[in-house]
Amino acid sequence: MIKTEIIFSNLKRNGHRLTKTRKAIVSALLTSECPLSAFDLKARLLDGDVEVNKTTVYRELAFLVKHNVIHEIQFGDGKTRYRVCPDGHHHHAICVKCSKVDEIIMENDLAAHEKKLDKLINFKVLHHTLEFFGLCKACNNAELKKRAAR
Amino acid sequence: MIKTEIIFSNLKRNGHRLTKTRKAIVSALLTSECPLSAFDLKARLLDGDVEVNKTTVYRELAFLVKHNVIHEIQFGDGKTRYRVCPDGHHHHAICVKCSKVDEIIMENDLAAHEKKLDKLINFKVLHHTLEFFGLCKACNNAELKKRAAR
DNA sequence: TTTGCAAATGCAACCTGGTTGCGAAAGAGA
């Protein structure tokens, strides 16, 4: 069974409706290579001939977050982005040129640092965010080429 | 020479004016125990009988960021916060209850991880953000007491 | 000390991302 079907049947099983908006948003987020903002999403739905009001988009996103289907990501540019909940915790490598986003999974995450925080200042970590900003392969190559041409 | 004087004389030396707003904002950020939003700042200036228009606050903050006196911090709640540039790179431990913010300096930061990113996916890291969200000592103690009382 | 000018300020209007109230439309089980 593909991921879309799993999500849809879980929602159904929990007594939620499968509206065209709901299906379209989940599908769009599943097929997107990077997290989407509400605005991005609205545009994408329109590409697939599903016209939805922005209020509906926001409400549907809130619904899907509440039911653990998707989650929010903040890149600090004032726009909340969304993606389908991944199987595990991870971070992001965000290209400052083209905005491409890669998921980063760390073998030994920051558990040791979190324990240290507890010991040193009695701070009990509930969660953390770690984002890397820089140049993706393509953008870095482009940059190098430009520099070589001079 | 105290930090305030160093900052003021640097600004002066670079041909910038020392307006009452500028001095008040730098002083407020220097004495604040945590990063302040534009709104927080405006309120604090008013406490010190310095009334400033919000536009002026934003413009002054932009000026100070541009001249490396302060820098922005994003905690993902839609408000940009500001603090005086610290001497080095660091992270934050943010209490989800009382919003207290502690600076965290890591002995061996994430340089190894950044190198790995380069090797594995050719991503050139320019900078990163790492924030820990959880309960500060006081809030955690309060929580424990509450639970014990039941 | 006065004067001249660029830098800084206040105000009103604007922008963007996101939210709310409410009546109308549409899922889905009976």
Added chain:
DNA sequence: TCTCTTTCGCAACCAGGTTGCATTTGCAAA
């Protein structure tokens, strides 16, 4: 098909932040 909710669209709203423009102010040269 009927009925009960959930969901939808619309218009109005809110918060954080920005812009254009006319006025004021810091400060240094005269």
